[in-house]
Amino acid sequence: MDYQALIEEVYKEVNDLNLKGKVADYIPELAEVDGDKFGIALVDLEGNVYGVGDYEEAFSIQSISKVHTLAMVFHKFKSKLWSRVNVEPSGNPFNSIAQLEYEKGIPRNPFINAGALVISDALISKFENPKEEIIDFINELVGHQCVKVNESVYQSELDHSERNTAMAYFLKAYGNIENSIQEVLETYVYHCAMEMCCVDLAKSFSFFANNGYSIFADREILNESHNKRMNALMLTCGFYDESGEFAFRVGLPGKSGVGGGVAAVMPNKFSIAVWSPQLNEKGNSLKSIKALELLTDKLHFSLF
Ligand code: GLU
Secondary structure, eight states, X not given: OOHHHHHHHHHHHHHHHTOOOEEOOSSGXXXXXXXXXXXXXXXXXXXXXXXXXXXXXXXXXGGGHHHHHHHHHHXXXXXXXXXXXXXXXXXXXXXXXXXXXXXXXXXXXXXXXXXXXXXXXXXXXXXXXXXXXXXXXXXXXXXXXXOEEOHHHHHHHHHTOHHHHHXXXXXXXXXXXXXXXXXXXXXXXXHHTEEEOHXXXXXXXXXXXXXXXXXXXXXXXXXXXXXXXXXXXXXXXXXXXXXXXXXXXTOSOEEEOTTSEEEEEETTTEEEEEXXXXXXXXXXXXXXXXXXXXXXXXXXXXXX
């Protein structure tokens, strides 16, 4: 398979469609990003990198980081974590407060904001310096120091975190937060403010395609059983209330973020990251999803 030719073809076809969405602006700093940026990087399991467009430019990975933080705590809790957070698609917006009250403080899944706040709380309980250790973990997955936290995005989101703060208090009221609300919010917003380029993001997802073994860190990150479950969660819950649509159109485990990034994996073949900041009304990148749909249509193999 000539992956370079494939992603170049996809890139051109998507650009020709002239799709128009809206750059996220509820975190004011994100609204400054050039909406026309578009890049794709694919990394195979030999470590070969293929890229097109703005694939080497760092962007705000936002919710994609929820996958990294879950991978960090998964094996630390065994099954106990799953009494604090469910594994069902939410069918509701990622920042829904109503659902949290209905379901008595147990978030639907770890990738909606409420679920990720519980995971941040779990990180604080299990790691001495959670913020630094998140960065170290991702740098290790990529094989070099690449992660930066954008301080203005971090500050901008902290200054506008009313909804997440409300959710954290709800969770605490139901006994589902152990640490201080401020620390949980800061840890959560910190990992959302990380910046990476498509190549490094795809590398950080490579182990999900490789039964839990990272060729860049040269060690097993998750055992096969945990890795299988992470991929299942990404497939069913990775795209907010559009997860079914993504599975239908693309059919890969993946995760999106409001910075316009999408990271996905084709198990036993490759990992891929796509970035384009213009979003649809569900908060998913229009071009990134279209690119992955075209790509999986053109491949001669699939997950199913
Ligand atoms: N930091 C963002 C928030 O909490 C993440 C949203 C996302 O990418 O889904 O709203």
